Amino acid sequence: MITVLRRFLVLLAVLFWQGGFTFYSAVVIHVGSDVLGSHLDQGFVTRSVTNYLNLAGTVALVVWAWDIASSRDASAWRRWLRAALWVLLLASLGVLAWWHVRLDDLLDVASHSILDPTRFRTLHSWYLHISTIQWAASLGLLAATVVAWRAEDKQAISASVEA
Numbered sequence: 208m209i210t211v212l213r214r215f216l217v218l219l220a221v222l223f224w225q226g227g228f229t230f231y232s233a234v235v236i237h238v239g240s241d242v243l244g245s246h247l248d249q250g251f252v253t254r255s256v257t258n259y260l261n262l263a264g265t266v267a268l269v270v271w272a273w274d275i276a277s278s279r280d281a282s283a284w285r286r287w288l289r290a291a292l293w294v295l296l297l298a299s300l301g302v303l304a305w306w307h308v309r310l311d312d313l314l315d316v317a318s319h320s321i322l323d324p325t326r327f328r329t330l331h332s333w334y335l336h337i338s339t340i341q342w343a344a345s346l347g348l349l350a351a352t353v354v355a356w357r358a359e360d361k362q363a364i365s366a367s368v369e370a
Contacts (some may be wrong), residue, residue: 210277214356217274220267225345228260228338251319257307264300268293271348280355281362289355292348299341306334 231253239249275289313327314320321327 210359213270213274213277216270217267217352220263220270221345221349224260224263224267225342225349227263228342231256231260232338247321248319251314251316254307254311254314257303261300261304261307264296268297268300271296271352274352278355279359279362282355282358285351285355285358289348289351292344292351295344296341296348299337299344303334303337303341306330306337310334 236249236253239252240246243249243252271293275286275293278286278289280286310327310330313322313330315322
């Protein structure tokens with residue numbers, strides 16, 4: 208039963224984090240820009256939302272670490288791959304959180320303006336690239352996780368049949 212709970216929590220946390228990121232980037236940013244009348248105003252909304260995405264990422268990575276540590280997957284390469292992707296996600300989350308503070312330093316919240324537009328554009332471009340890498344790594348880890356779960360289930364069925 209604990210295995211089912213752990214897997215459910217992994218799916219819930221990852222879907223909230225990366226599903227939220229995907230929906231926000233693909234839909235909300237564009238709709239918000241249209242409704243608010245500018246990408247700049249939408250950017251100030253995104254500035255706050257990003258903190259919640261980073262928090263969701265932290266929770267998801269904790270739950271995912273529990274799953275990886277609890278894995279009974281016999282495949283060494285898949286255990287290594289899952290751990291490596293998890294480390295990449297943790298590192299990218301740390302970099303993005305740090306980068307977010309650097310971007311915030313270039314904003315004047317009171318006047319809804321960017322203090323150094325050229326520097327902001329450069330940093331923001333890198334932020335988007337790192338976010339894309341994080342998103343792709345999360346999909347890779349999710350796929351490897353599902354395959355590992357399947358292998359674990361097959362092992363458990365084989366062990367129960369042999370017993």
